[in-house]
Amino acid sequence: MDFTVDSATPAVQASFDATPDSRLRDVLQSLTRHLHGVVREVEPTISEWNRAIEFLTAVGKACTETRQEFILLSDVLGVSMLVETINGQDVGTESTVLGPFHMTESPVRALGDSIDEVGGSRVCVVSGTVRSTSGRPLAGSTVDVWQCDENGFYDVQVPDVQPAGNGRGLFSTDELGRYWFRTVVPSHYPIPTDGPVGALLNATGRHPYRPAHVHFIASAAGHEEVTTHAFVAGSPYTDSDAVFAVKEGLLVDFVETDDAELGAHYGVEVPFIHAAFDIELAETA
């Protein structure tokens, strides 16, 4: 049978019928249907199809050990956020995107350590408790954090300026489920604009900025893992994040305090910035 506009989709779907892994089969058959749907809807010219091939190739070429342009593409198309939202727990702390900068392992650090190895202008303490949604504090849970510096750069982007692991830390909560660490207040920043995804944003009149945030992955035995951000409330771009990741419940006040007792508790001089971000994890079913 000839391949026609009408027979195309069932023909390609049928080619996947014998896929041993039924999940892979279902995914590919769904992908085929929707991909053909775009083609049927926009009716690309050969030249437009060529540009799409060139764009995807350039995205692949832009990927390196320290840069993941396909995650960036997934992010700016809202796909990452949709996947995270679908996979997020129904209760407890909301999830948001992983982003493209979680490509190195965070160094293991002790509670209270600073993740700022460069020395920023304003000391900030981030603290919180990891709890089960039942309210029980989760001792020994893992809190993986990473963030950019006050100039908006992650360590992997500026290896001449920041040592590897700067702005990153892997913490374990204490017997009361608490974590705390010293850092700097992250800046809002543009996602990398020197690659094909930047060119796409430019061509579509979209700005590349993300509001300031600290990334978190929190996990505890018997509980759902959560990938999320603490967004700096009041940061520019909280209402137009280039990757659609902001949720109201994730906006956190980063407050200057001159509370000497609190400063002594965290081992920092006053005044300092304090951000409180508790995390609630749902029990696994």
Next chain:
Amino acid sequence: MDFTVDSATPAVQASFDATPDSRLRDVLQSLTRHLHGVVREVEPTISEWNRAIEFLTAVGKACTETRQEFILLSDVLGVSMLVETINGQDVGTESTVLGPFHMTESPVRALGDSIDEVGGSRVCVVSGTVRSTSGRPLAGSTVDVWQCDENGFYDVQVPDVQPAGNGRGLFSTDELGRYWFRTVVPSHYPIPTDGPVGALLNATGRHPYRPAHVHFIASAAGHEEVTTHAFVAGSPYTDSDAVFAVKEGLLVDFVETDDAELGAHYGVEVPFIHAAFDIELAETA
């Protein structure tokens, strides 16, 4: 407003509203809707989303100056064929996929020249007339041909065995719209299986073979250009082409002949293989 499974698509579509090029805007908004459609339908886990990112990255990395793995991916998903079918002329010779091997310019050759610079075992003459769909022969039309050798390889795949330009030729039809050239009968062959697209075919139980064919792009002033194949009738895989490109009307008999007069006409010894493939181009509107 929070990004939810329901608000995701309109939010991302709205981010493209200010795209200066309205065509680009429409394409991206359609792509967003269908891409989100796949995600909503298959509900990928984070791990599956990661595998998709890794797969696309590997496809990009596999692309070189002489290999286009994204075209290959588009081909095995039937996207290339769907785009070609949508863009193909409604009358005259049917179109089929460009394929990933038209990456070098074909050498200009004179009518009757051989495109086989290596010396295959069986001489083959391919001949035909380029006509307007009105029946008028089109003198001076361009016929770009490329094919693999008797072992199923294109020149760019085996540069140690075939000189660049082997199996390729750019011809101009004579005053009666005729073209003819010498070659070898191409073999059926597997598309490259050592990359991520090959791994995909393997994981889905699909074979990688294409039936034997000669590629053509025919163009003439005032007419639609046609990208097509002459398939070797009776070749294995004509009913299960890995890239869905076969159309009944493009099956051509490659016939052994001992017609001495015909041999003399084409300057070859008998017996030889002869394939007749006329091409009809629609006038541009």
